[in-house]
Amino acid sequence: MDRSWMLNKNKFSSEYIQGVRSFLDVAKQHVDSSGRIRCPCKNCNNCYLKKVVEVKQDLFLHGFVEDYTQWTHHEFSAERPSSNHETTSSEKEVEKFARLLNDAQCELYPGCKKYSKLSFLIKMIYNKTITNSSNKSFSMNLELFKDALPEGETLPKSYYEVKKLMHDLGIGYITIDACVNDCILYWKEYEHLDTCLNPMCRAPRWKYGLGKCKKIAQKVVRYFPLKPRLQRLFMSKEIAKDMRWHKEKRVNDDVIRHPADAEAWKEFDKENDWFAQDPRNV
Ligand SMILES: [Zn+2]
Ligand SMILES: [Zn+2]
Helix, strand or coil: CCCHHHHCCCCCCHHHHHHHHHHHHHHHHHCCCCCEEECCECCCCCCCEEEHHHHHHHHHHCCECCCCCCCCCCCCCCCCCCCCCCCCHHHHHHHHHHHHHHHHCCECCCCCCCCEHHHHHHHHHHHHHHHCCCHHHHHHHHHHHHHHCCCCCCCCCCHHHHHHHHHHCCCCCEEEEECCCCCCECCHHHCCCCECCCCCCCCECEECCCCCCCCEECEEEEECCHHHHHHHHHHCHHHHHHHCHHHHCCCCCCCCCCHHHCHHHHHHHHHCHHHHHCCCCC
């Protein structure tokens, strides 16, 4: 579909008016339970939810935000590129990530220049880690901030939602219970055990006497999955270029400037030829 009308500077040209109408027709099919959609105007940048009429006003006042010809926030599956092009799951993944990142990078509240939603949440998580405070205290602070910030603030409602956001952005982690004496991980086939398998240890998995309802593990391991992190790095054109540097630009002399210059890397490459061939190997 031709969307060049979106760039039309004259917001009162019939082309633009007709275009906005066609956009709203698509977007209307995806309103939330309060009849609102994300406003793609230059001011709101798809961060704020507004009623369709308000979005219409904004689009005539401010125009569309730049480079928004894909309408990812507004058409979802409504209009996929047809026939000769089928969307692969990785493309969907990229779209989902772009949407999430765009959402996370929006202002903390309308007009806030100092913090984005994401940077604020990361500061909060940092403080939580440093002070070793509980999930409950995090959620309570979140509630307080939500209440204190000006209308239109974009903070999630609970610690659970924050964790989910981080996880979807590929910067989350998985917790795995471990034996208090480090013998085993309660993972895969051991997931449901209550005591350590090691006959010399037999340590219980749970802390006792901390209330009846919730079991708390004596020790947990935090696992930061590598795959999504690497995938995120390759999503940026510039970073992807740096990630291939050791294969494409590196000078192979006797000076060590990069881990790839080291003997261990070279040895690994020798043993895993198929892997070493790919410039994206790290
Ligand atoms: Zn707007
Ligand atoms: Zn053990």
